[in-house]
Amino acid sequence: MQALKSPSIRGIWYIIWLALVIFSQKLEQLCLGNKGLNPLMAVIFVVLSGLILFFMWARYQHEQQCFNSPTNSLHQGITEFFGLIAFAIIAIGLFMMLISYLKAMGRFPYLINRADYLDRGSIAFWFDLLATSLVIAIEQQFVTTGFFFNYFLRRNSLGSALAGIFLSGLIYGLLNLEVLHWINFFIYMAIGWMLATIYLSTQNFRICVMMAVFIAILKVILI
Known part of the structure; x- marks a missing residue:
């Protein structure tokens, strides 16, 4: 498959x-205004983002057939x-709860409190x-683990x-950068490192997707 053979096309x-x-x-951010949810923008988001996610999944499944390495x-x-996996779930959960607690105590006043939109x-x-x-968490996993490792890092070396x-963690941190501050960036970059480690260890994209969904839920609820 040409897309997996040519570095330029991969890029x-x-x-x-x-x-x-x-x-x-x-687009998801535009759905949430000061007065609440914008119904029209929400419909546009569901349709367009749903199509993007579908094409990503279809493309990923097609490209996986081009690799000889078996997937667990x-x-x-x-x-x-x-x-x-259990260690990652506990560590990330405790880490995000700690950050949420410190934000509630006023230690990080410059970080966005997502609970404000309640x-x-x-x-x-x-x-x-x-x-x-x-939607967003799964799409992010395609570009930080799935497509990322398939396109650029196929060599089996330390x-x-x-x-x-x-x-991978760097890209994940940038995608989740809510404010231009190093603490916000480091929080999600560290989480991205953990997700990339799990992906390389398990060689299973679905595990990373489930982990990302878990993290996204905590992100909305806690921080």
């Missing part, structure tokens, strides 16, 4: 996917790396929760793995 595809994820994130099943990945109504809250966890983890 073009990756830029396209990355731009579409950023577009979905900006969901059950195999969870069973063999249960300790790592004043806009419960419909806005549930829309943001579902949009962030079931150096390649470390570089991939670092760059």
